[in-house]
Amino acid sequence: MRKLALLGALVIAGCATVPENTFVVTPELLQQRQLETRRYDGLKEQDLIVASTNVLQDMGFNLENSETKLGVLTASKQRDATNAGEVAAAIFVALLGGGSMAISKDQTIRVSLVVRPVNDSNGHAMSDSHFVRVTFQRIVRRSDNSTYSETLNELELFQDFYERVSKSVFLEAQKI
Amino acid sequence: MKILLPAILVTLALLSGCATTNQRVLDAGDETQLQKRSYQSRTFETANKEKVLRATITTLQDLGFVIDRADMLLGSVSGTKLDGHQVKITVSVRPKGSDRMLVRANAQFNVEPINDPKQYQNFFASLEKSLFLSANAGE
Numbered sequence: 334m335r336k337l338a339l340l341g342a343l344v345i346a347g348c349a350t351v352p353e354n355t356f357v358v359t360p361e362l363l364q365q366r367q368l369e370t371r372r373y374d375g376l377k378e379q380d381l382i383v384a385s386t387n388v389l390q391d392m393g394f395n396l397e398n399s400e401t402k403l404g405v406l407t408a409s410k411q412r413d414a415t416n417a418g419e420v421a422a423a424i425f426v427a428l429l430g431g432g433s434m435a436i437s438k439d440q441t442i443r444v445s446l447v448v449r450p451v452n453d454s455n456g457h458a459m460s461d462s463h464f465v466r467v468t469f470q471r472i473v474r475r476s477d478n479s480t481y482s483e484t485l486n487e488l489e490l491f492q493d494f495y496e497r498v499s500k501s502v503f504l505e506a507q508k509i
Numbered sequence: 510m511k512i513l514l515p516a517i518l519v520t521l522a523l524l525s526g527c528a529t530t531n532q533r534v535l536d537a538g539d540e541t542q543l544q545k546r547s548y549q550s551r552t553f554e555t556a557n558k559e560k561v562l563r564a565t566i567t568t569l570q571d572l573g574f575v576i577d578r579a580d581m582l583l584g585s586v587s588g589t590k591l592d593g594h595q596v597k598i599t600v601s602v603r604p605k606g607s608d609r610m611l612v613r614a615n616a617q618f619n620v621e622p623i624n625d626p627k628q629y630q631n632f633f634a635s636l637e638k639s640l641f642l643s644a645n646a647g648e
Contacts, residue, residue: 351618355596356631358571358638366571402581403562445576445588449563466567468575470591482591484573 365486370466371495372451373502378404381448381463384505388497394444404448404463414440414473435477443470467494536622548626550613551633551644552605558584561602561610564640572635574598594619598632612636612644 373381382401389396394408414437423434446467450458469485531537553561558581565586566576574588574596584602589595598616605611614632616623623629633644
């Protein structure tokens with residue numbers, strides 16, 4: 334068993350080469366762009382960033398970095414990551430005599446939000462039309478201290494997020 | 510077989526142990542500084558730093574990177590891509606002469622530097638598309 338694990342580790346280490354299209358924009362990635370982007374009209378870039386910061390704070394994120402000159406915000410938060418399904422599976426495995434199975438313990442959720450002006454037909458940046466694009470990652474720590482990481486890409490997440498931004502933009506526009 | 514596997518492991522450990530801390534810090538490999546710079550850099554025919562930086566951010570986002578930080582004055586953008594593995598990249602944009610911008614990128618994959626010029630070529634090809642400008646050889 335131990336030998337097998339060692340061999341496995343060796344094989345995995347051998348496999349870890351940079352994926353061929355790490356820096357190629359694939360059609361799947363373009364689809365992801367659609368999912369992550371919304372357009373907002375009638376607001377200056379600064380007001381849109383302020384509205385977005387408020388949404389991130391609503392969601393409990395701590396601001397990490399910002400460069401308002403480039404419309405960039407990054408934020409993160411630490412949260413619990415246990416989920417009922419995994420716990421049930423772990424209990425089931427333990428009952429079958431499979432020993433203790435590592436389950437998700439906690440996670441760091443990272444977000445970056447970028448505001449950029451929409452270009453008009455002459456290629457000039459418009460002052461009151463912008464794209465907001467948000468991306469989420471999470472790094473999950475398991476009960477055995479191993480980690481795994483992923484980029485989030487569920488449609489519902491982005492729909493819900495942009496609903497909040499729209500609300501915030503409305504509040505910002507009304508100066509409430 | 511019983512001895513072979515531990516033997517391989519020990520040899521591997523010894524081999525990787527050969528690189529000293531200084532070599533790791535300096536990333537001193539077979540290539541010269543100039544070689545590295547040449548495949549990691551391109552110039553673009555524009556004097557607009559902000560435009561190049563914003564296009565860089567867009568490109569990184571298109572590639573699935575989360576932006577870690579950006580700095581307009583320094584002209585730098587860093588991002589991380591997590592997809593079972595980790596890729597980190599830093600891109601810097603600075604003026605070259607009065608009408609061109611020099612873009613330089615360096616990236617790492619998990620705990621290894623990315624030294625394959627092809628990867629950088631791909632990155633700059635993606636950047637070209639969002640900048641609508643063609644990349645010229647750097648440095």
